[in-house]
Amino acid sequence: MKQQLVLVVLARLPAPGRCKRRLAVAIGALAAARVQAKLLAHTMATAKAWREISVNSTVLLAMGPAQGIGGLGLRMQRQFSRAFNSGASRVVLIGSDLPQLSVSDLANAYAHLDHCDLVLGPALDGGYWLVGLNRSNGSLFSGIDWGGAGVLTETIARANGIGLRAKLLPYRSDIDDVGDMAPWLDD
Template sequence: MRAAASAQLVVIAKSPVPGAVKTRLTPPYSAREAAALAEAALRDTLAAVAAAPAARRVLALLGEPGPWLPAGCDVVAQRGDDLAARLAAAFADAWAALPVPPVLIGMDTPQVTPALLAEAGRLLGEHEVVVGPAADGGFWLLGQRRPDPALLAGLPMSRPDTGALLMERIRAAGVRAALLPELTDVDTAADARAVAALAPSSRFAATLAALGTDVPA
């Protein structure tokens, strides 16, 4: 197996159902509009995963798959009582199915590229952990050469210090870690505009444009 394809790519996501996703976009967008943006972001993310070298492609899904699911992607149900537990379970389930280093990303960075995902896999050949820091203080990607449940167990999520706390755990474990470039998660309308500007040819940018420009800055 080529080194660049020595990782499996795991997307953890919710089905883009109105009222269940991207609730911080409402307002200014309606629940249906927020769900449309979530679906576009998910489609862009899955397209990047499909185009990146990988030993396996997985969607750890909360909800039901829809027509946005591409061929060649295994679907597994999320499990766990909170986000940290669901992330740890996604790592464990991916490893149990195929003992190849898992690289996990969310559905909130539609600007992600196949090259970035390939770089994450490459870095796991030299490091035990790879982290993609997010502009909001969290992380948009986490890869582990071999999943360690202690890395995520009880980790406070969706906080400005989530990424810093994760890095503290990595340092305490004494493992080698690599960092990818910082990306912006789409949480707010301002985030959506910034990300669309970074990826103007994406489905996400097209969907945002179709919703109109009368949303307050």
């Protein structure tokens, strides 16, 4: 049986007032939407480049209403369930706010899923920039305080509690507020 790799990009519409709300407080809704559009373009270009070198791979963009209703955990679980129910053997989910995202990040995540159940790309803010699974698990994302700084810690504890073997990728910084943009303002 062929291994089907699915990459899900979870993104907000790059429209003023609909994305990057914390960033918009400092730079305005229109500028924040422009940042979101650039980040989304980078993410999709990286996803396309990964797909071109990956056998039996699919990239799915879940933007806005396509994510369905509910909190982040429910929306993420929905995307994993859809992919696994469609025949995926390994699924990786990323957001669209990581300017450093590379093809090698994605390839490494899938490679680790050959030997572990869960892969997480930890973010400097206490969350994560990537999550991947090699099997569906409906309870991994429930009971997590998605707005807090302990998202990664809570997810790892949850994974350990349900018997998932996890691997961490390198820490990265995503863009949530104006302070997160400092490393990229000179580019």
